[in-house]
Amino acid sequence: MGDSADKAVNLAHARTKVLEAAKAGASLIILPECFNSPYGTQYFPKYAETLLPSPPTKEQSPTYHALSAIAADAKAYIVGGSIPELEPTTKKYYNTSLVFSPTGALIGTHRKTHLFDIDIPGKIRFKESEVLSPGEQLTIIDLPEYGRIGLAICYDIRFPESAMIAARKGAFLLVYPGAFNLTTGPLHWSLLGRARAVDNQVYVALCSPARDMNATYHAWGHSLVANPSAEILDEAAEEETIVYADLNDETIENTRKGIPIYSQRRFDLYPDVSGEGSHS
Numbered sequence: 001m002g003d004s005a006d007k008a009v010n011l012a013h014a015r016t017k018v019l020e021a022a023k024a025g026a027s028l029i030i031l032p033e034c035f036n037s038p039y040g041t042q043y044f045p046k047y048a049e050t051l052l053p054s055p056p057t058k059e060q061s062p063t064y065h066a067l068s069a070i071a072a073d074a075k076a077y078i079v080g081g082s083i084p085e086l087e088p089t090t091k092k093y094y095n096t097s098l099v100f101s102p103t104g105a106l107i108g109t110h111r112k113t114h115l116f117d118i119d120i121p122g123k124i125r126f127k128e129s130e131v132l133s134p135g136e137q138l139t140i141i142d143l144p145e146y147g148r149i150g151l152a153i154c155y156d157i158r159f160p161e162s163a164m165i166a167a168r169k170g171a172f173l174l175v176y177p178g179a180f181n182l183t184t185g186p187l188h189w190s191l192l193g194r195a196r197a198v199d200n201q202v203y204v205a206l207c208s209p210a211r212d213m214n215a216t217y218h219a220w221g222h223s224l225v226a227n228p229s230a231e232i233l234d235e236a237a238e239e240e241t242i243v244y245a246d247l248n249d250e251t252i253e254n255t256r257k258g259i260p261i262y263s264q265r266r267f268d269l270y271p272d273v274s275g276e277g278s279h280s
């Protein structure tokens with residue numbers, strides 16, 4: 001998706017693309033990070049919505065209500081990318097993802113836990129922490145018919161611990177709405193997606209806004225899905241595209257049978273970050 005500055009236009013466009021994906025057979029549909037606003041600290045307060053107490057009113061969160069209706073109409077799970085959130089009591093801002101079931105019920109949220117604060121001289125400086133606060137929880141969501149997914153946002157992917165915790169707690173898929181840039185995108189986007197897949201022998205889905213060279217932030221694009229062997233099943237270029245992939249448990253099982261790192265870990269030498277504490 002490309003993200004314009006007009007929230008209503010972006011929500012209407014998300015609806016069209018989600019219904020298109022659902023018509024083509026998709027049962028879990030992912031939108032990009034900050035899918036209904038431009039990306040940048042200067043935009044977060046203007047576009048922020050209030051999600052608590054839940055459910056919010058339509059005035060507090062038009063996006064909550066739009067995504068709920070889209071999920072119900074599409075009869076599909078939707079990971080709603082992310083939006084800037086304003087917590088009304090603390091007045092803190094978060095980068096938050098909302099997940100809806102095929103009946104339109106909210107079944108999970110994730111507040112980005114690792115804020116994108118980087119400074120590569122002459123290339124890119126970005127400090128989300130100038131405006132945002134970090135979420136305080138890792139997120140695993142049960143999709144009753146399919147199993148568990150781990151959900152995190154963009155820069156969160158650089159921290160393998162949260163991916164490993166979700167995988168060891170049984171996630172079959174790690175989802176990252178994200179918006180890498182023209183410096184770190186070519187270096188690390190696909191590498192990190194494939195790395196989290198091969199580390200954990202799970203599927204990984206990355207979903208970015210399309211690139212818009214007229215926007216203040218130039219997103220890398222390249223949404224992709226990697227399988228548990230870290231092969232890329234489908235990948236977008238920089239323009240808007242729907243990426244499709246078929247996921248199945250047998251591929252995870254066969255990958256783990258072939259290269260059995262899942263049962264070869266040495267928790268006598270290092271801790272199990274998931275706290276599950278045993279070989280499986």
Ligand SMILES: O=C(O)CCC(=O)C(=O)O
Pocket residue numbers: 033115116153154155156158178179180181184185188
């Ligand atoms: O980690 C990176 O290089 C980019 C991260 C990012 O764009 C984000 O967290 O929004």
